[in-house]
Amino acid sequence: MSLDAAASAAAGLGQLSLNRARARAAGFHGGHARRTAGPGSEFWQYRELQPGEAIDRVDWRRSGRSDHLYVREREREDPVRLWLWVDGTASMDFASRDGAPTKLDHARLIAAAIGLAAVAAGERIGDLARPGANSKPDSLFASIVSSEAQLPAGAMRAGDVVLLVGDFLDGPPLDWVEAAAAAGAVGTLVAVADPAEVDFPFAGRTHFEGVEPGDAEQEFARAENVRADYLAAWAAHLARLDAIGKVTGWTSFMHRTDHAPDAALATVAGWLRG
Incomplete structure (x- = not known):
């Protein structure tokens, strides 16, 4: 994923003004002229x-x-600022087919394109992993593509709008989002998934390698026998993501890496515009 690709995707969105966050922050004042x-x-x-x-x-x-x-x-x-975060854990560096984009490739593209479209509208941008990074396109891109794994400690505030992009396989960061929402921030989560994670197309003898440090390898003589249990666990994962919106007023979107990112970008941009 290159800066040119992110800039091209951002150009397709047009200038992205953060109207939803600005409406939420009405009555608050910050430092953005x-x-x-x-x-x-x-x-x-x-x-x-x-x-x-x-x-x-x-x-x-x-x-x-x-x-x-x-x-x-x-x-x-104006207190409004867009904060970006990309999950940099090992599970994001995964593609089920050789030569296919990884989840991390798509996550970086989505976050960088949204950020660049907002910069074009004169909005302030920050990387949650590196709050001191500036919002010039090359600096923003360099910050996003070297994402760190953990959401940082520290309070959000009214006027902040947050875009979190990851797979959230360890569970959505509900406690962090609840604290941010209680402080007046609004936000959205984009859950990025490989098609194999969604569909579980495996059958026959299948060996699964560990991805994250400490993950155990598993092998099944007939992988199709565990498909129903897997899909039930996946449905529970999606339900946890959906619960964030019900609890906090934030929202979440699912994006598959076998789909072009255009639809996910348009959905996120539309939500941010309000």
Whole structure:
């Protein structure tokens, strides 16, 4: 997965304004300038004092150079920021067919494309794994493609919107999401799955290697005999993901790596736009 591929996918989305998060954060103020007058700390422009306004609003230094009284306006600040996170655990580096994209390939593309589309709209972006990374396209891409495994400790806040992309096979991070939602953040999870994980197409003698450190290898003489149990476990996994939305108001989407990422990108972008 390259920066060019992510940029191409982002271009297909157009500029991505985070309207859903901005609506949720109404009434809160942060540090993101929105190029309009309002509460904030940075100078925006001078304008003439309007009838009925208090005289103590006058900027006397500016007014002294004119025959009119002027007010110094600040630029409105906006608390909204998009935080991205890609699951970098070993289970993500998996494809059931030689030459097929891994789950990690698709996860990185989805996160980077959404991030770049938001940057194009002037939104602030952060990588949860590296909060200090800047949002220039090459820096954002470099940060996303070297993702770390664990969600970091630390509180989210009202105005934060979070995109988590992974397989969540160890269980969705419900406690982390609940804390973020309680702080006022909104977000979505994209659960990336290989088609073999969804369909369990195995039959006959099948050997399964461990993926994560400590995983045991398993071998079945007739893999089809465990298919029903596996599919029941997979359904429970999907139910846990679905429960996040019911508990927190966040949402989740499933994406298969044998499908083009366009539909998943459009779904996530549509949700973020509100």
